[in-house]
Amino acid sequence: MTKEALTKLKIDKPNEAARQRVKKIWDGIAKPLDGLGQFETIVAQIGAITGTAQIDLSKKAVIVMCADNGIVEEQVSQCGQEVTAVVASSMVRGNTSVCKMAKRAGADVIAVDIGINRKEEIPGLIQKKIARGTKNFLKEPAMSEAEALQAIAAGMEIAEKCGRQGYRILATGEMGIGNTTTSSAMAAALLQCDAEEITGKGAGLSREKLAHKREVVSRALDRYCFKKDEALRILASVGGYDIAGLTGVFIGGAICHIPVVIDGVISAVAALTAERLVPGVKDYIIPSHISREPAAKKIFEELGVHPVIDAGLALGEGTGAVMMFTLLDTALAVYENQTTFDDISTEQYVRFE
Ligand SMILES: O=C(O)c1ccc[n+]([C@@H]2O[C@H](COP(=O)([O-])O)[C@@H](O)[C@H]2O)c1
Numbered sequence: 001m002t003k004e005a006l007t008k009l010k011i012d013k014p015n016e017a018a019r020q021r022v023k024k025i026w027d028g029i030a031k032p033l034d035g036l037g038q039f040e041t042i043v044a045q046i047g048a049i050t051g052t053a054q055i056d057l058s059k060k061a062v063i064v065m066c067a068d069n070g071i072v073e074e075q076v077s078q079c080g081q082e083v084t085a086v087v088a089s090s091m092v093r094g095n096t097s098v099c100k101m102a103k104r105a106g107a108d109v110i111a112v113d114i115g116i117n118r119k120e121e122i123p124g125l126i127q128k129k130i131a132r133g134t135k136n137f138l139k140e141p142a143m144s145e146a147e148a149l150q151a152i153a154a155g156m157e158i159a160e161k162c163g164r165q166g167y168r169i170l171a172t173g174e175m176g177i178g179n180t181t182t183s184s185a186m187a188a189a190l191l192q193c194d195a196e197e198i199t200g201k202g203a204g205l206s207r208e209k210l211a212h213k214r215e216v217v218s219r220a221l222d223r224y225c226f227k228k229d230e231a232l233r234i235l236a237s238v239g240g241y242d243i244a245g246l247t248g249v250f251i252g253g254a255i256c257h258i259p260v261v262i263d264g265v266i267s268a269v270a271a272l273t274a275e276r277l278v279p280g281v282k283d284y285i286i287p288s289h290i291s292r293e294p295a296a297k298k299i300f301e302e303l304g305v306h307p308v309i310d311a312g313l314a315l316g317e318g319t320g321a322v323m324m325f326t327l328l329d330t331a332l333a334v335y336e337n338q339t340t341f342d343d344i345s346t347e348q349y350v351r352f353e
């Protein structure tokens with residue numbers, strides 16, 4: 001895919017008539033007006049995305065993009081790169097946190113090698129490797145723009161295939177040591193913030209190491225002098241293959257009218273990148289939680305997305321998004337098996353605003 005082809009993509013506007021029909025159904029259910037708060041809004045959003053008031057989230061999957069990051073060479077993470085391949089292998093065996101949650105939530109895990117630094121294939125992963133990890137972005141751009149576009153196309157392809165296979169909702173997840181550094185650098189560039197205010201501890205760092213990580217992000221910003229509207233250059237220069245792949249998942253989901261649930265800070269950066277590259281994608285994004293990483297809040301504010309879970313999660317893999325699957329299923333129990341005001345022979349609440 002070329003940059004021109006990507007930027008020419010058009011996203012349909014969500015179906016407002018379907019959104020209104022869902023809202024009307026909520027108001028007819030025997031409960032206080034707006035009693036399920038944001039869950040009513042989100043179910044209506046899913047109606048607008050899919051174009052129907054009949055909400056079906058029976059088949060769901062979390063797409064976990066696994067990739068390595070050359071910036072790990074700069075001691076920005078407590079773990080070594082080899083851990084990415086170890087955890088990715090556990091994905092296949094169902095042994096990671098997201099696999100356990102997905103099993104409980106009735107969702108499939110689609111784990112993808114989009115750039116693990118390992119020569120041998122890990123059997124069971126979807127093979128979409130662009131390269132064996134990115135370059136150290138303090139020394140040279142993490143990847144070329146052509147590679148970034150290739151990874152975006154891979155993510156779009158996976159989302160579109162999920163659509164053909166009947167998945168009704170997708171979640172984004174990732175695994176990649178060092179990807180909170182790439183995310184922080186991208187968020188700082190996309191939002192034009194300082195490294196200081198946007199860079200967090202990731203999977204765990206001492207105070208000294210956090211100061212060093214901020215310094216690394218700051219040096220990268222000085223080196224590349226990004227403008228906020230250069231999303232593709234930002235992604236290629238300081239991003240990762242996981243972020244690029246997830247950017248593609250958000251774009252592909254929007255094209256196919258599939259709601260995509262956003263997870264932590266890495267997913268949030270991918271969502272913002274997708275929106276900057278192809279405006280309109282954000283209408284197809286379903287919130288889940290607000291990551292502990294400081295960049296997350298700023299990105300959600302920019303996107304106008306309101307996460308419903310504020311629990312200090314910072315696990316990644318798609319875990320918070322899968323929790324949201326369960327919450328949505330619970331809310332749908334009320335929506336699908338309606339007890340209406342008519343059923344209980346009671347006057348419906350009147351909406352005054
Ligand atoms: O999702 C988040 O917001 C999040 C916050 C902190 C850490 N992580 C996970 O931890 C790993 C990256 O941490 P680090 O410190 O190596 O950059 C990566 O595999 C992510 O899935 C994820």
Ligand SMILES: Cc1cc2nc[nH]c2cc1C
Nearest residue numbers: 079083087203315316317
């Ligand atoms: C074991 C482990 C699991 C993870 N999941 C997301 N990031 C991770 C980092 C580590 C180290």
